[in-house]
Amino acid sequence: MRSRAQAALxxxxxxxxxxxxxxxxxxxxxWLTGVFGLLLLVGVTVLFVTGLLSYAAxxxxxxxxxxxxPDKGWLGFYLFTWPTSPYWxxxxxxxxxxxxxxxxxxxxxAKLWSVIPKLFAWPPLQSAAHALERLSVLLxxxxxxFTFVTGILNIQLNYIFPGSFYxxxxxxxxxxxxxxxxxxxxxxxxxxxxVRAGREHQPESGSEEAAGLVSPNxxxxxxxxxxxxxxxxxxxxxxxxxTAGQSVGGWWRRTAVLAPHGxxxxxxxxxxxxxxxxxxxxxxxSDIGPDWRLTVRGGGRQVVLTRAMLLALPQTVSxxxxxxxxxxxxxxxxxxxxxxxxxxxxxxxxxxxxxxLVESVQRGGAFSSVVLAPNQARDARSLLxxxxxxxxxxxxxxxxxRVIVPGAPGVHNTKWVGRLTFGEPx
Numbered sequence: 001m002r003s004r005a006q007a008a009l010x011x012x013x014x015x016x017x018x019x020x021x022x023x024x025x026x027x028x029x030x031w032l033t034g035v036f037g038l039l040l041l042v043g044v045t046v047l048f049v050t051g052l053l054s055y056a057a058x059x060x061x062x063x064x065x066x067x068x069x070p071d072k073g074w075l076g077f078y079l080f081t082w083p084t085s086p087y088w089x090x091x092x093x094x095x096x097x098x099x100x101x102x103x104x105x106x107x108x109x110a111k112l113w114s115v116i117p118k119l120f121a122w123p124p125l126q127s128a129a130h131a132l133e134r135l136s137v138l139l140x141x142x143x144x145x146f147t148f149v150t151g152i153l154n155i156q157l158n159y160i161f162p163g164s165f166y167x168x169x170x171x172x173x174x175x176x177x178x179x180x181x182x183x184x185x186x187x188x189x190x191x192x193x194x195v196r197a198g199r200e201h202q203p204e205s206g207s208e209e210a211a212g213l214v215s216p217n218x219x220x221x222x223x224x225x226x227x228x229x230x231x232x233x234x235x236x237x238x239x240x241x242x243t244a245g246q247s248v249g250g251w252w253r254r255t256a257v258l259a260p261h262g263x264x265x266x267x268x269x270x271x272x273x274x275x276x277x278x279x280x281x282x283x284x285x286s287d288i289g290p291d292w293r294l295t296v297r298g299g300g301r302q303v304v305l306t307r308a309m310l311l312a313l314p315q316t317v318s319x320x321x322x323x324x325x326x327x328x329x330x331x332x333x334x335x336x337x338x339x340x341x342x343x344x345x346x347x348x349x350x351x352x353x354x355x356x357l358v359e360s361v362q363r364g365g366a367f368s369s370v371v372l373a374p375n376q377a378r379d380a381r382s383l384l385x386x387x388x389x390x391x392x393x394x395x396x397x398x399x400x401x402r403v404i405v406p407g408a409p410g411v412h413n414t415k416w417v418g419r420l421t422f423g424e425p426x
Contacts, residue, residue, distance in 0.1 A: 098327025143176030
């Protein structure tokens with residue numbers, strides 16, 4: 001068996017992509033690979049940081065209800081209580097995360113194209129160190145593909161993998177970033193040298209610097225290396241133009257043809273985006289009809305309120321957007337309702353409002369219940385909203401009552417609220 005393997009190695013690579021002459025593009029080389037690598041270094045770093053912030057925005061350490069990624073362990077070392085000011089913070093960080101994730105796709109594909117001959121290097125395993133390097137590349141390529149694909153599927157609301165998006169995307173991103181850091185540590189100096197040397201300095205195919213990137217028998221060029229970079233940049237720009245509108249808003253929203261929530265949501269006071277309808281959440285007319293009641297509990301007391309009773313309480317107006325994990329956001333809407341602190345006062349709680357468990361009457365889907373942190377409950381702009389833009393909430397926007405909190409992810413602005421419980425473990 002061993003002699004047969006040695007004979008196969010001695011015979012050289014088999015026909016196909018393992019042979020040096022198989023890949024003939026004259027563009028491949030250290031300069032092009034280095035340019036794409038440095039672009040990804042900046043882009044992926046921003047992407048990862050904004051992804052970590054997105055996870056922190058859910059306040060996962062506050063209560064198990066908020067945490068869709070169990071057993072995160074030390075991966076949650078950086079978590080902090082998500083602030084309510086500036087109120088547009090989550091809109092900015094998550095919009096950046098999703099738009100950048102789409103924009104980086106052409107650069108990622110170009111980088112993979114530029115190094116694909118190295119993936120078929122012969123012999124496949126040359127030593128134990130080489131085997132570890134190949135494993136790190138496998139984790140890097142596989143992790144990048146998995147993380148980008150799951151993120152884009154979630155943006156498109158067409159997620160088809162089994163299990164929770166949050167769990168798969170979270171752990172997939174950490175695996176990808178671990179391999180990415182190792183790869184950068186070994187390759188960054190070489191990439192910087194290649195870019196500094198310039199695109200005209202193309203080393204010989206047999207040199208260590210070329211290392212399987214430069215073809216020994218290149219085909220005639222049909223485009224320059226500068227043209228290849230410009231072509232990839234144009235692809236990223238095009239994706240930006242047809243995606244960013246869902247986060248930027250205004251007239252830009254009309255350009256978001258690749259973002260389902262970037263399209264026209266209708267007109268009127270309730271004419272703005274939603275991520276789930278009443279029907280998809282199992283809401284029946286009887287759940288939100290005249291018999292609906294809000295139960296407020298805390299401090300050993302409980303009060304039950306009808307919608308008419310809530311409307312009779314002092315009303316406050318807050319101008320706040322809704323920003324979703326898929327990257328879309330609304331302009332500021334004028335919400336009117338009762339401050340959460342005023343509801344806490346109904347059960348005898350003072351100004352030091354504790355955390356609050358918010359429960360919806362919905363029957364299906366994730367985040368039917370969430371826990372808001374004390375700083376969120378105490379913010380004067382945090383409301384149990386009854387109306388929006390001068391009109392009653394529509395059923396799809398959470399009638400008869402919903403929570404609206406500055407800076408919170410959209411799914412924490414719970415719709416069809418049936419119970420608020422202050423200060424008790426969730």
